[in-house]
Amino acid sequence: MNNLEKVTKKIENKQEVSQNEIDEIISAYCNNEISDEEILPFIKAIYYFGIDDKELYYLTNAMEHSGEILDLKELGQIVDKHSTGGVSDTTTIVIAPVCACLGTKMLKLSGKALGFTGGTADKLECFAGYRTECSSLNEAIELVKKNGACMLTTSKNIAIADKKIYALRDRTGLVDNIPLIASSIMSKKLAGGADIIVVDVKYGNGAFMPTKKDAKMLGKKMTAIGKNAGRKMKMVYTPSNQPLGYNIGPKLEAMEAIEILNGKKDKSILYKSCVNLSAICVSLDKNISYSKAKKMVKKVIKDGTALQKLKVMVKDQGGSLELFDQTYTEPTLVVNSPKNGKLKKYNTKEIGHITAALNKSGIEYGVVTFAKIGDKLTTSSPLFHIYAKDKNEAEITSQKLLECVEIK
Ligand code: URA
Ligand code: CA
Numbered sequence: 001m002n003n004l005e006k007v008t009k010k011i012e013n014k015q016e017v018s019q020n021e022i023d024e025i026i027s028a029y030c031n032n033e034i035s036d037e038e039i040l041p042f043i044k045a046i047y048y049f050g051i052d053d054k055e056l057y058y059l060t061n062a063m064e065h066s067g068e069i070l071d072l073k074e075l076g077q078i079v080d081k082h083s084t085g086g087v088s089d090t091t092t093i094v095i096a097p098v099c100a101c102l103g104t105k106m107l108k109l110s111g112k113a114l115g116f117t118g119g120t121a122d123k124l125e126c127f128a129g130y131r132t133e134c135s136s137l138n139e140a141i142e143l144v145k146k147n148g149a150c151m152l153t154t155s156k157n158i159a160i161a162d163k164k165i166y167a168l169r170d171r172t173g174l175v176d177n178i179p180l181i182a183s184s185i186m187s188k189k190l191a192g193g194a195d196i197i198v199v200d201v202k203y204g205n206g207a208f209m210p211t212k213k214d215a216k217m218l219g220k221k222m223t224a225i226g227k228n229a230g231r232k233m234k235m236v237y238t239p240s241n242q243p244l245g246y247n248i249g250p251k252l253e254a255m256e257a258i259e260i261l262n263g264k265k266d267k268s269i270l271y272k273s274c275v276n277l278s279a280i281c282v283s284l285d286k287n288i289s290y291s292k293a294k295k296m297v298k299k300v301i302k303d304g305t306a307l308q309k310l311k312v313m314v315k316d317q318g319g320s321l322e323l324f325d326q327t328y329t330e331p332t333l334v335v336n337s338p339k340n341g342k343l344k345k346y347n348t349k350e351i352g353h354i355t356a357a358l359n360k361s362g363i364e365y366g367v368v369t370f371a372k373i374g375d376k377l378t379t380s381s382p383l384f385h386i387y388a389k390d391k392n393e394a395e396i397t398s399q400k401l402l403e404c405v406e407i408k
Contacts, residue, residue, distance in 0.1 A: 206348025249366015
């Protein structure tokens with residue numbers, strides 16, 4: 001029996017495995033000495049039999065070290081805020097400049113869209129010309145020194161093992177597994193070099209985790225991994241049974257982030273979520289109370305400092321500032337509530353998929369929603385504004401969206 005088969009058997013029999021044994025497998029897999037087919041039983045063993053917290057840390061550590069690791073020591077303390085994915089979650093574009101204004105430093109590495117959720121990197125590209133990749137780590141470090149924060153896309157060299165394992169899990173139906181998700185997310189976070197890691201774990205019909213109980217289990221696993229790696233960890237649990245903001249689609253979401261920083265939507269759930277997460281980041285970074293941090297956060301939004309900061313960050317990465325003055329164009333189709341009643345339910349994940357399909361034609365397309373769960377609607381209340389490449393696509397989208405709402 002080779003090492004791979006031996007370790008797989010050990011996991012199935014709940015016997016202890018060592019860091020060395022796991023390192024050997026991950027490094028052989030990344031060097032293509034082990035094929036997808038050969039490693040699959042090992043991944044399946046974790047999926048079906050689980051591994052303990054120490055072994056999960058070994059796995060994550062091996063994945064972290066399979067690629068580039070950012071050394072951010074010269075920046076001092078760095079904070080990272082990660083969301084486990086949601087529909088209309090544009091918090092990063094708000095939180096990074098808010099924290100930067102208050103001296104809480106961030107070097108954000110964000111992903112491209114994954115399935116039903118948008119990716120921050122796609123939204124950043126809506127500032128025409130924005131370079132989501134720096135020429136070197138040094139350039140990114142200089143930007144954080146100058147502005148306090150910098151938003152980039154995840155380099156393809158970060159946690160290479162995760163890219164391979166995630167693709168394999170995706171092809172073989174092994175994505176929905178708490179230890180595998182925890183190691184996937186944390187391998188990238190650890191490689192990203194932050195000292196304090198805040199994770200917004202979403203749960204509900206718009207999230208990977210269906211229930212709060214699952215979200216808490218995932219949070220516990222991620223916390224254990226981070227602490228083993230010597231990082232300060234904080235989990236936040238946010239319900240996701242409806243789009244977080246109102247806008248869905250890269251450009252519309254970038255516009256909504258600007259509206260939040262303009263203070264125009266300070267009653268919205270998205271605004272509250274941005275304030276909460278920013279306050280947590282600032283309070284942990286500065287060792288001050290949450291309520292004090294929250295006041296500071298609200299102030300830099302209200303007085304326009306954070307909006308100004310975002311402009312500077314966008315400009316320094318080559319992005320156009322045009323979006324900051326842009327107003328909404330005429331939607332391709334306006335969809336009103338089909339009946340009188342209360343909005344009971346959104347099929348959030350499906351709404352994410354439907355919008356992602358629109359975005360295949362361009363980042364400017366998407367959906368603006370108008371109602372939140374509990375809102376009273378009449379047949380003259382707008383439900384959706386659809387932005388699509390033509391009327392026909394908008395009509396088809398409208399039918400699909402109406403199947404995703406329950407009004408009673
Ligand atoms: N996000 C990740 O980065 N990895 C997973 O496995 C699931 C969600
Ligand atoms: Ca490390």
